[in-house]
Amino acid sequence: MQYQLVTKNHTRRAQVEQFICERYWLSFKACLSQLPDTLLAVNDHEQLVAACGLQFAEQRTLFSECYLNKPLTSHDIAGLPMPKRDEIAEVGSMAAISATYLPTLFAAIVHALEVHQRSAVVFTATRYLQLKLERSGIALSYLADATQSALPSELQNLWGDYYQHQPRVLAGWTHQGQPEAQAMAC
Numbered sequence: 001m002q003y004q005l006v007t008k009n010h011t012r013r014a015q016v017e018q019f020i021c022e023r024y025w026l027s028f029k030a031c032l033s034q035l036p037d038t039l040l041a042v043n044d045h046e047q048l049v050a051a052c053g054l055q056f057a058e059q060r061t062l063f064s065e066c067y068l069n070k071p072l073t074s075h076d077i078a079g080l081p082m083p084k085r086d087e088i089a090e091v092g093s094m095a096a097i098s099a100t101y102l103p104t105l106f107a108a109i110v111h112a113l114e115v116h117q118r119s120a121v122v123f124t125a126t127r128y129l130q131l132k133l134e135r136s137g138i139a140l141s142y143l144a145d146a147t148q149s150a151l152p153s154e155l156q157n158l159w160g161d162y163y164q165h166q167p168r169v170l171a172g173w174t175h176q177g178q179p180e181a182q183a184m185a186c
Contacts, residue, residue: 003108005054006039016041016051023095029160035093042101042108050096050105054112057088057122064090064124064169067146077120077141077171089118094129102132113174121172126165138176143169 006016016039024030036053043049055062057072065072073082082088091109096102113121124146125133133140146167148156 001042001044001104003040003042006041008037019048020051020093020095028162030162031158033158040108040112042105050101052094053092055090057085062090063092064122067144067150067169075143077173078139083120087119089113089121091121091123103136110174119174121174124167124169126167138172140170140172143171
């Protein structure tokens with residue numbers, strides 16, 4: 001399996017956006033209207049099997065920050081201070097055709113973040129995704145519950161029943177996922 005980064009002008013941009021939006025519609029009846037400028041696409045024999053959005057924290061406010069009650073860099077990860085914004089990335093809109101591709105997606109995320117010199121990752125995850133990450137051995141720090149009321153009013157109705165799946169804002173160190181990333185590189 002391979003992954004590639006898909007920017008706004010990439011020839012596969014529409015395909016990857018549609019893939020993510022379809023998965024969110026099927027899972028949550030959610031209609032995602034905006035995705036980050038950079039998407040990560042995982043392919044298995046040229047078939048798109050998983051994807052997500054990547055946002056680098058120094059470029060703009062992260063979507064997950066709308067749920068936080070204090071600045072992102074005031075939080076800790078596993079008892080250590082959050083790094084500067086230029087070392088943080090947000091992963092969002094994670095989607096896969098089946099759960100069997102989630103470990104591959106996680107490994108691709110870790111590899112891509114390491115290439116971009118990101119030591120910390122922040123994301124909002126449903127309870128199901130949290131459990132999948134825990135089973136993979138990645139220790140995560142809880143930052144906040146993700147509540148629909150924290151969103152700007154114009155976005156609140158786009159998320160279908162996503163908020164019924166107990167989403168939380170979590171953070172972790174990218175080096176914790178290195179074994180998965182190394183396995184993917186082999």
